[in-house]
Amino acid sequence: MTQRSEQLVLDYLSDVGLALHGRVTAKERTAYLTSLRARIDERRGAADNDDVDTVRRILRGFGSPEHIVREELTGREVDLEDDEMIPPKPRHADRPPPPWRGGPHQGFMSLLEGPSQTDLRMDGRGGRKPGVTRNSLVLARHHPPEAVALAVLVLSGVWWDVAFLWVLGAALIILSQVWNALDKWIGVGFPLAACVVGMTLWTGEAKFIDQYIQQALPATGVPALGLASLVCVLYLFPKAARSARVADRSAGS
Incomplete structure (x- = not known):
């Protein structure tokens, strides 16, 4: 663990916290940042090294702070507009097929279905909110x-x-x-x-x-x-x- 790579993570978490400010309670913000930090550390531990480029690539996988906050609050994937934080894999690669091609329902039935097994977000979690x-x-x-x-x-x-x-x-x-x-x-x-x-x-x-x-x-x-x-x-x-x-x-x- 280097000082520069750790500072990148701290700056990223700080930006996420600022994006969450006013949208969730302080308790929810703290819990989410703790969970996000744990996921980042897990990916850093699984990487071959912990240099600045590796950490920057890991953070790109999560998306920009505003992007990850919007996904968390809405439960829907949104297109990235920040060129510096575009993940290496195209966004449509993680999207499920439409209902008429065997994909999950997006309407009323989605309330009862819950998350799809193939609908993954960039950080490995379900891209849709769980059902009722x-x-x-x-x-x-x-x-x-x-x-x-x-x-x-x-x-x-x-x-x-x-x-x-x-x-x-x-x-x-x-x-x-x-x-x-x-x-x-x-x-x-x-x-x-x-x-x-x-x-x-x-x-x-x-x-x-x-x-x-x-x-x-x-x-x-x-x-x-x-x-x-x-x-x-x-x-x-x-x-x-x-x-x-x-x-x-x-x-x-």
Whole structure:
């Protein structure tokens, strides 16, 4: 290990960290950089030597910092535009064939399929995000409170008779260490606002406010709360799943 080659790695990790800043939480950024450093060191250990040219070639295999961050956040391969970081192998060589040629589905069915065995990214990992089932298992393993919160929101959205359980889900969202403040405001505030709006749209009649609440809440308020909860699940689940995948890779490395 030479000082120049080590400095190349540190500079690369620093650039990746800057590209991640503001896009993920500090905990997620630290976990991802630790995992990335472990993969780089693994390739350096497998190389014949550890000179500057070898390290530079290894870093080219991962792609530019902005490129690898965009792939991590979107789960999709993107074309490289940085000439200095273009990998030696053409990008299309790693891409799977289209569905009509026997390749994986890219539409709705991809949610259930999970990653393809032949769809590899430059660093050897799957190029597509895991399916809903895989994400759910990883989420339950690494972030069980968030998994319970999402399950409660789904239950409240499909079974209105147990909508009172939504309070438990809201409490878990507020106490979460994964979702940020904006996520919490959306996860809790949007269903409540939908419930209030739903109650105002009730067309029944009631003489007193307490009677109005008692009749409007189950008639239109609870359904609105349930539907808004399902929308929040679609918003919160990808964020929690991404954090769980980062934790899973960090634990694996």
